[in-house]
Structure formats: structure tokens, C-alpha cells
Amino acid sequence: MSGTPQTTDVAISDADLLEQTANAVREAGSVLRERFGEIVRYQTREELVQALDANDDVSLAILRPTLTRLRPEAGWVEDELAGGELPAGEWWVVDPAEGNVNHLRTIPDWAVTATLVRENKPVLTAVHVPLTGETYTALAGGGAYLDGRPLRVSQLTDLGLSIVATSQARPDEDETVMRRVGSSITAMLLGALSIRTSVPATLHLANVAAGRLEGFWQFSGGRADMFPGSLLVTEAGGQISDVDGNPWTTRSESFLATAPGIHAEAVATLSL
Known part of the structure; x- marks a missing residue:
């Protein structure tokens, strides 16, 4: 800085x-x-x-x-x-x-x-x-x-009908974080209709804001990853938290953005 x-x-x-x-x-x-x-x-x-x-x-x-x-x-x-x-x-x-x-x-x-x-x-x-x-x-x-x-987020209320996405925050992430990413993907494969896994995070979050996707989550991550998309999603009517459902801040260890109708189900799925 x-x-x-x-x-x-x-x-x-x-x-x-x-x-x-x-x-x-x-x-x-x-x-x-x-x-x-x-x-x-x-x-x-x-x-x-x-x-x-x-x-x-x-x-x-x-x-x-x-x-x-x-x-x-x-x-x-x-x-x-x-x-x-x-x-x-x-x-x-x-x-x-x-x-x-x-x-x-x-x-x-x-x-x-x-x-x-x-x-x-x-x-x-x-x-x-x-x-x-x-x-x-x-x-x-x-x-x-x-x-x-x-922009308005999706109105879906069923995670099983939802397309969700995740992203790798950085290439040299801690092994513990990487294993949690893998476990979360497995959990979402069992819960959601389909999963997208790619970078960058902001484009996934833009798609959540536009109603093309129902949710996005990520472990770790920088401010430049989260700030743009979090504002897009919240201003489009979406919901932001960490994966345990707690308010997200820049000190949080995880991030979750969803359409309101699937937020509780996404939290339940990702709270490993």
C-alpha cells in the first residue's frame, strides 16, 4: 500500500x-x-x-x-x-x-x-x-x-436447481485451505445442480449479481477479489457472509455470496 x-x-x-x-x-x-x-x-x-x-x-x-x-x-x-x-x-x-x-x-x-x-x-x-x-x-x-x-440476483430457492461457482484465491495457498476447498467442492457437487471452478472471482460474482449463477464461495482471498463483486451482489439484492453464515469482513477466512433464496442451504452445505 x-x-x-x-x-x-x-x-x-x-x-x-x-x-x-x-x-x-x-x-x-x-x-x-x-x-x-x-x-x-x-x-x-x-x-x-x-x-x-x-x-x-x-x-x-x-x-x-x-x-x-x-x-x-x-x-x-x-x-x-x-x-x-x-x-x-x-x-x-x-x-x-x-x-x-x-x-x-x-x-x-x-x-x-x-x-x-x-x-x-x-x-x-x-x-x-x-x-x-x-x-x-x-x-x-x-x-x-x-x-x-x-441487475437483480436469481429468485431460485432450491440449491438443487442452482448453478454455483468457486475459485482459487492464489496459486501458492496453504495446504489446509486447499483441502478445505476440495471438501467444499465435493459437498456442493452433492447439493447443487452444477459447479463452475475457475478464476477470476469477480467474474463469477458479476454473474451472481446478474442472476446467471445462484452462488459463489471462496476460501482465503484478497480485497481486490472480494470488494468489487461483493458490492455488485449486495446492490443487486444478493446476500454476503462467510461460509458459516457470519457477517463477512476483510478479516474473514471465507466468503459466500448467494441469491437470498439459497443462502441458508448453501451455508448448511459448506459449513464443514
């Missing part, structure tokens, strides 16, 4: 700020799309990291100066994998190429996200999916939208 954020009077409305944030993630996504098309080959972890950093750098070259200009008082979270509480004030939580490894492999599931967090609560977010042209936005208390169209 960098900068020392201070809470100051808002120069422009959050709604106007969201519009400009959405423009920024679209511009960054356009640059990443120009780099998409051929599999990037690597033989070592060092080569992989260099390729990931190259994508991040071209996206951040657009996002950082633009978002800093919009909210110069806000701090900047340097590590998109970091978790835990942020210091007081406003912070930009940005993933310049979420699903970056998919981009390198020419898999279409990747996005650019930017979320403004105020006192550890996401207040606005913009998620752009360059290969579909879709832009998801949400404003705390103002709803969630896909290209300007309101």
Missing part, C-alpha cells in the same frame, strides 16, 4: 466519480485487449511473473494517474492479493488485469477492476470485461448495473 489517505470533502459526487472510473477501466481494458491473441510461453516462475507484470504495468499506466487525479486524497493498494483491513480513509483497490494468467493463455475470462473503498466499505466499483465489451458498475445505495441496465 502507498500514500497516506485522508478523509476530505467529496469534490464530485460518487455517481460522477463512478462514471469516470468506468471510463478508466474501459480504457485500460482496451490496451490489454490489443495485447491479447497469442499464448504467452513461459518455462519458469520468473518468466511467468515477468509476463504477468507486463500486463499489469500497461494497465496501471492508465489507471493509476487517472484514478489518482480523480481522488488525490485516496491511498493506493499496491498488492491486489493482499487481505485484511485497510487504514482509515479512502483507498483505491484495483486489479489491473484480474484473471491475468487467463489473458496469457488466451482464455477469455479476464477483466479490469477498480473499487473505491471508504472506511473499509466499498462505495463504488467498475468492472470491465474487454472481450465482451461489458461493464459492470455498482454504487453503494445506488444499485448494480450492466451497461446501464439494472
Whole structure:
């Protein structure tokens, strides 16, 4: 993290700020799309990291100066994998190429996200999916939208009819967490209609907000994974908790987002 954020009077409305944030993630996504098309080959972890950093750098070259200009008082979270509480004030939580490894492999599931967090609560977010042209936005208390169209979560009330998803928070996760992920997938295979397992988390959460999926869960994870999608889901009428049904915070060890009608059943299934 960098900068020392201070809470100051808002120069422009959050709604106007969201519009400009959405423009920024679209511009960054356009640059990443120009780099998409051929599999990037690597033989070592060092080569992989260099390729990931190259994508991040071209996206951040657009996002950082633009978002800093919009909210110069806000701090900047340097590590998109970091978790835990942020210091007081406003912070930009940005993933310049979420699903970056998919981009390198020419898999279409990747996005650019930017979320403004105020006192550890996401207040606005913009998620752009360059290969579909879709832009998801949400404003705390103002709803969630896909290209300007309101989003609503699924109305299903039966987990057995539901499509749910999960994701791997990071490649070098603790073995205990990995085993819990495996057990949870087995439990959901027995309870849900179908399961999707892939990265990145935010695209699954956008699908929950849009009513395409009924739920998403993940163990561990960083703020950049959870903040954008959690705001989209809650503003679309969904329910957020940890997998045991407790209120989710940035200190939680798990995350669950569902349509309200299946939340209790999902908690019962995942509370291993």
C-alpha cells in the first residue's frame, strides 16, 4: 500500500466519480485487449511473473494517474492479493488485469477492476470485461448495473436447481485451505445442480449479481477479489457472509455470496 489517505470533502459526487472510473477501466481494458491473441510461453516462475507484470504495468499506466487525479486524497493498494483491513480513509483497490494468467493463455475470462473503498466499505466499483465489451458498475445505495441496465440476483430457492461457482484465491495457498476447498467442492457437487471452478472471482460474482449463477464461495482471498463483486451482489439484492453464515469482513477466512433464496442451504452445505 502507498500514500497516506485522508478523509476530505467529496469534490464530485460518487455517481460522477463512478462514471469516470468506468471510463478508466474501459480504457485500460482496451490496451490489454490489443495485447491479447497469442499464448504467452513461459518455462519458469520468473518468466511467468515477468509476463504477468507486463500486463499489469500497461494497465496501471492508465489507471493509476487517472484514478489518482480523480481522488488525490485516496491511498493506493499496491498488492491486489493482499487481505485484511485497510487504514482509515479512502483507498483505491484495483486489479489491473484480474484473471491475468487467463489473458496469457488466451482464455477469455479476464477483466479490469477498480473499487473505491471508504472506511473499509466499498462505495463504488467498475468492472470491465474487454472481450465482451461489458461493464459492470455498482454504487453503494445506488444499485448494480450492466451497461446501464439494472441487475437483480436469481429468485431460485432450491440449491438443487442452482448453478454455483468457486475459485482459487492464489496459486501458492496453504495446504489446509486447499483441502478445505476440495471438501467444499465435493459437498456442493452433492447439493447443487452444477459447479463452475475457475478464476477470476469477480467474474463469477458479476454473474451472481446478474442472476446467471445462484452462488459463489471462496476460501482465503484478497480485497481486490472480494470488494468489487461483493458490492455488485449486495446492490443487486444478493446476500454476503462467510461460509458459516457470519457477517463477512476483510478479516474473514471465507466468503459466500448467494441469491437470498439459497443462502441458508448453501451455508448448511459448506459449513464443514
